[in-house]
Amino acid sequence: MHPHDPLDAALWAVSDVMRGVFARRVADLGLTPPQALILRLLGRPRPMKELAATMLFDPSYVTALVDGLEERGLAERRPDPADRRIKLIATTSEGSIALQSLQQAISQSLPGIDALTDEERSQLAQLLTKAAGPVGGPSADLGSTGICG
Amino acid sequence: MHPHDPLDAALWAVSDVMRGVFARRVADLGLTPPQALILRLLGRPRPMKELAATMLFDPSYVTALVDGLEERGLAERRPDPADRRIKLIATTSEGSIALQSLQQAISQSLPGIDALTDEERSQLAQLLTKAAGPVGGPSADLGSTGICG
DNA sequence: TATTGTTATACTCTATAACTATA
């Protein structure tokens, strides 16, 4: 009746903490969680279609989400010089700051993170990276297939 | 411009994978994510109020979620012998199986999990537990304040 | 004709307010 593998339990615990932290940080930024997930993809300008495909959101919904990000001054639509149908979504400077704050929020807000030595932190990062699988791709880039795969 | 700490990046990567896995497994069970989050609290029977407080959901919404779980035969309302206002929500036998499947889904579906040695798995579990913070509580019990704290 | 994105609309999710039953 207690099939709980310690690793399962630990992953759930971290997941629960991260979900809570994410929700709160996102609210602080005046965003909804889906808006924040889109913002997190904007390490570089991306076409809306790519945002929709990566997050498995409907394109019309991405339109609404990007509208919100634009209203809050965190992102902007830019023309694609090569194809006038495409709109590239990029962070504003304010959006870039919000993005960084969001990225850093996670580990910073794990309550026990400061109890880890530098060596443990690096060990943890390595093990997690290995466990998360062979994604292959630039570090801040979310990989090619990326999220929600 | 690349402030991405390796640990941040790794935690995000794992988080992304887990969100995807969770969403798919939940859909396979014919549940919505919030229903699954409630199911996950049912390691033992709990009053609805406790479910609402833990997940930060409105009680009326918990009513709707539990209705759904009952319709799918995964949970049931039981009277509290001590207080007839209270309804204890418990898994059915089918719900218990679904719960286990959900709990195990996470680590099993991290693509690189099989590449870890037993020692690495245990190391990872320890580091994660330490990082997730001093929750203090029975293992499969989600702690007292628990989720979304 | 096929593709990117938007608009209009309907549907689902979630919270608020008023209510019933019990304490």
Added chain:
DNA sequence: TATAGTTATAGAGTATAACAATA
């Protein structure tokens, strides 16, 4: 009177369908 839960309802979140512009 206060508390656990439900019902009715309104609001936000999200998808579907039809459309405009470009390729």
